[in-house]
Amino acid sequence: MLSGRYRVDDLIGRGGMASVYRGQDLTLGRPVAIKILEADLAADSAFRTRFRLEAQSASRMSHPAIVRVYDAGEETRTDAAGQPHPEPYIVMELVTGHLLKDIISDGPVPLEDALRYTDGILEALEYSHRAGVVHRDIKPGNVMVTDAGQVKVMDFGIARAVSDSSSTVAETTAIIGTASYFSPEMAKGDPVDARADIYSAGIVLYELLTGQPPFRGENPIAVAYQHVSEAPVPPSELVDTVPRSLDALVLRALAKDPFQRPQTAVAFRDALAAATGRKAPSKRRVESLSNELYGPDPKQAAETARSLRQLTSDDTMRRTQSGPPVAWVWAGIAMLAVLLVSVFIWVNTLRPDEGTVTPNALTVPDVVTMTWDRAEQVIDKAKLVPQQIDETSADVPEGAVVRTDPVAGTTVAPGEQVTVYVSQGVEKAAVPALANLTVSEVTSSLEQAGLKLGSITRRNDPRLAADVVISGSVNGAAVTDGQEIPKGSAVDLVVATGTVTVEDFALNYTVDKAVEILESDQYNLDPVVQEDPSCPATDPRMVKVQSAIGEVPVGSEITLTTCSG
Template sequence: MSTESRVLAGRYRVGELIGRGGMAKVYRGQDLTLGREVAIKILDPELAKDTAFRTRFRLEAQAASRMSHPSIVRVYDAGDPSNTDSSSDDPPYIVMELISGTLLKDIIASGPVPVEDAVRYTDGILEALDYSHRAGVVHRDIKPGNVMVTDKGQVKVMDFGIARAVSDSSSTVAETTQIIGTAAYFSPEQAKGEPVDARADLYSTGVVLYELLTGRQPFRGESPVAVAYQHVSETPLPPTEVNEDAPGALDPVVLRALAKDPYQRYPDAAHFRAALDSAASGHAPSRKELGALTSELYGPSPRQAQETARSLRQLSTDTTMARTQSGPPVAWIWAGVALLAVLLASVLFWVWTISMRPPEVPTTSRVVPNLVNVSSERAQSDLSDLDLTTKLVVETSTDITEGNVIRTDPEAGETVSEGDTVTLYVSSGVETSTVPQLEGMSLTDAKKALTAAGLELGTVIQRNDKSIAADTVISASEQEADEVAPGTVVNLVVASGKVTLTDLAGWTLAAATTNLESLGLTATPVESADCPATDPPTVVSMSVAPGDVPIGSPVELRYCTGE
């Protein structure tokens, strides 16, 4: 039997081919039970050979089916023929809302889009991500090929949950990019194979916005590894340097979204949307302001230097890597020359100062030596040789190694008398705070624990979980018992106390009741004699609108009993 005449699960008739991607083919289909047109995505047989992948794919697709939002392509159902028929070789499939429109990648193919459209498309993506992230679902593969613009201009994001199933089955960057199709929209943490959260989606959205404004991605190379290398280590050019017609006010928004460090990006999709809307009607930053932002986001730091060094060791073995950015600016070279000149002038001044010192110093006078960053033992010995006594005072320091001298009182170069006391301020190392236990605590108690530890509460992300009480901390951005700098911002994920209710109209009463109970909701069947009965009974309406509802909420399921 041909693919086009196949009926899946005895319910979904597969029709003509309407789309093709790296992971699957999409067919127009018919839901024979509900009598509606649908889109059916059938996974590539080669990709579906892994049994573990099939299981992950089915679970992720089912999780995506619980989301109901105007900017997200609805997933109605997901199935795996091998679960019901062990002899079946058919790959898994998902049944989705059938959308009439144009893929965003086809819109971009002709070049930069008008600014108003670029902002509108990006805002639609962020609206979908804001909803999905609050529901605890990270997309992981935001790109123009997964965004549809309907004939009415509405943005629809597709393939929620699929990227996670793919990435969990892939061990390397090269393997993952081969499956998903491109590394051009990867976040640096995805390129390095590290765990990702919602901020990876915001980075990918920043890449899409960059491409909408300029007609090209910020990083391009001859291979996925070459592009991944640039995501990790290269500084992107502001969109206005690629397309002079792009609005300068959006440069800071794009650069912030493309920050290498997830903590320097927008904390969530809502903040990204707010910045986008504000910049769309705002003024362009000056070259100095833009330079300061670039330095802040992409300037070297010890943490970034370590990560970049590790990433370069991982990626530099690929001979296909190609740079798309220019070398160091000429301004850096002149800055180096100026620094050398200042150092030379300082040395000459020091020599001149020595030459002007009086040749005779009274035998009872002593000059305090420069003991900064010298070990306290050696400093005490040197002062003892000068017949000076010492006093030790311990202080914390972020710059001086533990046990070394931070400063002296009197300061170096001052004259003192024999037998005087010199106070040595000795470093006890960097002051740190210990991250307290936060998981399982109420949000109020977690705030108190952070304050008591000298830490700051950052972004609080709500996540739906039927098994956890509202305002209970699920996870934190810092690990318990880790030593961090005082004042470190700790972001929390807390239970919303809600679950996402989908539209159950058209479901059988039994299936709808089971679905509500699995969400921790109370199903209350209500007979309606105003419409003819069906066998089996079918839900015609609910007392609660689809969306996020409190756990334990009662939901009336109205079904027909008339003649």
């Protein structure tokens, strides 16, 4: 038992940081998952403090794509030598399903599933980033897929607690796990923000598409080095069924510079949704994007730099000659000449649609946030052809431009079409009937309406049975049946407990007054008066004994015994 409330049952799994057990919340009568941290982490008081604060932060997040954190606490265990040891734990939602890493272990997943899983991860990140919480450890081992196919991201806040208590990359990776999903800024020990999660989500998408992460090595330091300095192989070169349009998206998500990645989870989700419908870029364009993001050959550049540093600073190396052999010099000059001639021929034979600057080339203007009318004028003036497509947007006001395709700054030929995506505002949904229905009925109605079930607060109501909804609200504001709210909103419910709390009327109330109170709207119970001839009667008649006190089911019969002897 933990805190006298949580019963710890069978072991579910064990990792480098903690062991997870199936458990039962005896107070609320619900199954839970209990994560108990390992002793070496628990011994660090700074870590325990950070862990508690981050668990509290994570517990405030309520979203269908995030495993809920219900509670966090600390027990003290005494070992065989009589020494006390702290044992921090967190209590989470119990999810039935499979870890995403187990799904990937069988190889690349179908394209549709890969996109759906990634979208679910980004949906969770979209919510957490708006709440100011950066996960820092997005990886398949921290993602569950339920039996119904719902994606659930877990362990929010724990990675930060670990990294803030660790001093080196090696130490941190030993605690968190594999470094295959580190962002370059994490590997270098730089400050991180939401874009680090975007990078890790890109790694997960890469692994879903190819069955393997883009960077692998013998130890975490080797992998971290690759994150910082090497370019990933486009997914379609490993699995030829991957659309090349996804190559461009994955390479962009894995950019070393955070400013070159999608800046938000919303932008990544939008790009992911549009990627499969776009015309696939040529292989040369993908190579051009890779060079733009990572340089022409970052691995070779890094190796050259390392060799130069060794030659200039390592005084333990003894050179056997004053300079390189003459044959090497002439071979190097010949190779450089061949390379220059090849580049010259390649540049002059490029087709206009493969990236060469053609005569009269135009630049797509930046019309984002403009109205459609204004954007149309600007694009017309630029001698391009605008085409309007409406789409819903939670971030851009109705009537304003969300994005363009091609994006602003792209060089195009005169008269080329520019697709302008105009915001229709947030997509709305009507709130279904809530009051006097059961939670299961309301949950089904919310899903059909395109809404989500939020938190549930239980309250006594003498007129309603257990699990019957009393009212609903969104972000603390009450909602009514038929009210239009943003689609996808979480509706919080106030639900009847099916009980009322009855005070003790014995010795302090007359029978008539107790009957009046129990029959009132406050209790709505059924009082029955029973006379006891074994004790002397009083005037007025007083309640001697009451059959039930405290929590009783609504509509219950309460027996009031009074003396009649």
